[in-house]
Amino acid sequence: MRWIRYTFEHQTHYGLLQGEHIQQVLGNPFDGYEKEGIVRSLKDVKIEVPVVPRTFYCAGLNYAEHVIETAKKQGIEPVLPTKADIGYRANNALIAHLENVVIPKDATEKIHYEGELVVVIGKKAKHLTHDNALSCVLGYTIGNDVSERTWQRSDRTFWRSKNTDTFKPMGPWIDTEFSPINATTTVKVNGVSSTVYPTNAMIFDVPTFLVEITRYLTLWPGDVMWMGTDGSSPNLVSGDVVDIEISGLGHLTNTFVKES
Numbered sequence: 001m002r003w004i005r006y007t008f009e010h011q012t013h014y015g016l017l018q019g020e021h022i023q024q025v026l027g028n029p030f031d032g033y034e035k036e037g038i039v040r041s042l043k044d045v046k047i048e049v050p051v052v053p054r055t056f057y058c059a060g061l062n063y064a065e066h067v068i069e070t071a072k073k074q075g076i077e078p079v080l081p082t083k084a085d086i087g088y089r090a091n092n093a094l095i096a097h098l099e100n101v102v103i104p105k106d107a108t109e110k111i112h113y114e115g116e117l118v119v120v121i122g123k124k125a126k127h128l129t130h131d132n133a134l135s136c137v138l139g140y141t142i143g144n145d146v147s148e149r150t151w152q153r154s155d156r157t158f159w160r161s162k163n164t165d166t167f168k169p170m171g172p173w174i175d176t177e178f179s180p181i182n183a184t185t186t187v188k189v190n191g192v193s194s195t196v197y198p199t200n201a202m203i204f205d206v207p208t209f210l211v212e213i214t215r216y217l218t219l220w221p222g223d224v225m226w227m228g229t230d231g232s233s234p235n236l237v238s239g240d241v242v243d244i245e246i247s248g249l250g251h252l253t254n255t256f257v258k259e260s
Contacts, residue, residue: 030221060085062228097172112233114145133207139176195231
């Protein structure tokens with residue numbers, strides 16, 4: 001099942017995506033829903049972010065190659081994390097599939113993509129175990145953790161480097177049947193493959209992160225957990241189109257434009 005959030009004639013709805021058509025529903029995937037007798041074509045609607053999270057969690061350094069390449073650029077020895085580190089991102093940075101990422105006027109040339117698997121929580125959860133952790137998961141979507149690397153080195157809290165308006169594309173839908181086990185993440189810039197990696201090649205898997213979070217914090221329906229990225233990004237410039245595909249899940253595509 002694929003849940004899509006969309007706007008048609010200035011009203012935003014949830015619907016069930018079936019091929020190129022959307023079955024509109026009354027309600028949402030978190031609180032319950034009823035199918036309505038309205039079907040719309042995907043091409044006739046504006047796709048929105050699939051959920052506006054109550055809390056926006058993110059994994060820190062969760063793929064080995066990404067850790068190694070980052071260390072090389074800094075001229076230091078790579079050190080792999082020994083536990084699941086959890087951070088936060090800001091909702092103001094969220095944009096949808098096909099919306100533009102705006103590069104601020106004073107940003108440096110080091111604007112990078114990070115293609116990520118996103119876990120969407122469907123049920124309230126606390127004190128999960130590794131065996132039951134996935135029971136709270138509604139499904140998965142795709143994220144692009146856009147980063148300004150120069151700012152990232154100077155901003156202790158990453159407040160600009162990670163959370164500038166438009167720096168968090170997410171979508172285009174939530175797939176409730178997707179599994180990351182055999183999936184591949186491919187990032188293309190202007191149609192040319194730039195980064196390819198096994199989606200499931202994480203240092204710590206989804207259940208491990210959910211267990212760690214719920215030792216201390218309650219997960220709520222609509223929360224999201226971004227799972228980190230592998231590889232490295234070229235410097236992106238105005239006009240670049242970044243397409244993130246996770247096989248079996250979909251494509252998240254956004255154009256980068258310089259602030260005017």
